[in-house]
Amino acid sequence: MTKRTTHFGYQEVPVEEKAARVADVFHSVASRYDLMNDLMSLGIHRLWKRLTLERAGVRRGQSVLDIAGGTGDLTLKFSRLVGPSGRVVLADINASMLNVGRDKLLDHGVGGNVEYVQANAECLPFADNTFDCITIAFGLRNVTDKDAALASMARVLKPGGRLLVLEFSKPPHQLLSKVYDEYSFRLLPKMGELVANDADSYRYLAESIRMHPDQETLKGMMERAGLERVEYTNLTGGIVALHRGIKL
Amino acid sequence: MALTPVLLLACAEKTFNSLLARDPAAPGRLRRLAGKRLLLRLERPSLALLVTFHTQGLGLLHAPQAEETDADAVVEADCEALGSLLAGESLEQLMFSGRLSLRGQTHLLEATRELLMDLDLDWEAALAEWFGDVPAHSLAEGLRRFARFGLRSQHELRADLSEYVFEEARLLPGQAQREVLRDHLTELEVATDRLEARLARLQRKLDARRREPMT
Numbered sequence: 001m002t003k004r005t006t007h008f009g010y011q012e013v014p015v016e017e018k019a020a021r022v023a024d025v026f027h028s029v030a031s032r033y034d035l036m037n038d039l040m041s042l043g044i045h046r047l048w049k050r051l052t053l054e055r056a057g058v059r060r061g062q063s064v065l066d067i068a069g070g071t072g073d074l075t076l077k078f079s080r081l082v083g084p085s086g087r088v089v090l091a092d093i094n095a096s097m098l099n100v101g102r103d104k105l106l107d108h109g110v111g112g113n114v115e116y117v118q119a120n121a122e123c124l125p126f127a128d129n130t131f132d133c134i135t136i137a138f139g140l141r142n143v144t145d146k147d148a149a150l151a152s153m154a155r156v157l158k159p160g161g162r163l164l165v166l167e168f169s170k171p172p173h174q175l176l177s178k179v180y181d182e183y184s185f186r187l188l189p190k191m192g193e194l195v196a197n198d199a200d201s202y203r204y205l206a207e208s209i210r211m212h213p214d215q216e217t218l219k220g221m222m223e224r225a226g227l228e229r230v231e232y233t234n235l236t237g238g239i240v241a242l243h244r245g246i247k248l
Numbered sequence: 249m250a251l252t253p254v255l256l257l258a259c260a261e262k263t264f265n266s267l268l269a270r271d272p273a274a275p276g277r278l279r280r281l282a283g284k285r286l287l288l289r290l291e292r293p294s295l296a297l298l299v300t301f302h303t304q305g306l307g308l309l310h311a312p313q314a315e316e317t318d319a320d321a322v323v324e325a326d327c328e329a330l331g332s333l334l335a336g337e338s339l340e341q342l343m344f345s346g347r348l349s350l351r352g353q354t355h356l357l358e359a360t361r362e363l364l365m366d367l368d369l370d371w372e373a374a375l376a377e378w379f380g381d382v383p384a385h386s387l388a389e390g391l392r393r394f395a396r397f398g399l400r401s402q403h404e405l406r407a408d409l410s411e412y413v414f415e416e417a418r419l420l421p422g423q424a425q426r427e428v429l430r431d432h433l434t435e436l437e438v439a440t441d442r443l444e445a446r447l448a449r450l451q452r453k454l455d456a457r458r459r460e461p462m463t
Contacts, residue, residue: 044251046258047251047254047255047258048251050254050257050258051250051251051254053309054254054309054310054311057311057313057314059314059315059318060285060318077307080300080302080307081300081309083283084283108304109302109303109304233250235250235251236251
């Protein structure tokens, strides 16, 4: 009998190995994750996240789940928006990233309304209809079974709740696509080697972006997971796309 | 294009927070405001902005679908009224003239204005972070001296120029001469009006005489 495989960047690996391999990548980059994000995107990732925050429409007293929240950029802003009567859960499968995020949030004086949960997006450990809003920023492409993860997110969303997926995507413009390829496969691993002393992790980043579903495919996946009124916005020429769906 | 307004708001937020971090009075004011939120609805350009306060600064968020219940105070105004408010015009005057409407905790807007407009920036501390205490103090002292010199020179130049133009070269009339001339012109205007009235009366008399039948 042949083993079920999935992609890890451009490699095919057994399904049960992918999570551990992704975990290794993020253990390796956790301490310099924010710095590398700033360098790689020239700081634009902060604008992509701000737009996610705007589109989330989170209000005072609501509960928010920030999956693959990593170093807590979105959680920090959400915790201020929901206020002391609200609740934000920062979830990540990777303990190193979660530790960096928790330290960073504590340094910013955030504590009372934030919880930290080490969890796999494919089987979220929360009751049905728990959250008003769920975000997953630059995390879905690392999940082994994306359909299961989207279904799990739809399950824990309250009716009327929003799921926002911020993820690298496919630039529709040919020329931009070529420039972006050159940047991703030549410059990015070199930057990773110089700053984080880890070229392989950043090579994986570029490969995993190419293997991630494009805008329309992801929209279809979200609809199949039970979300409605799914729409997406291309950002920075489609290098990144913000998808939003509502559970009705 | 979706990112341009986001970029502008991010820049504004960063600027405000950098300035607040340099104001020794800001932490106390921010502590009192922490957790509050102000919804600002501008009419022209149409913009809904949610201002949230926390102990380290403020957050600006474009929130077109924000509900009034989600804010402690709601301000509706146009850009001109907002400019006047920030320039120091009385809040009551703007409200009574109908240029600005405010609902909820009214003191929140006053406190926000105080926070942003009464900034007393400690530039010397900012310079000290880059150059060290002693060089920063010398540099700041030099800058202060230069600013005082500039101000004094500006006053002196204005006084000298005015003396030359009005007194020495007599290129333009001075204040006193202008007032005398204005009095004369007013007198002339009144006399002309009187003359015009007399002429009109004479004209009416002449017309009446012409219409009378010859006896």
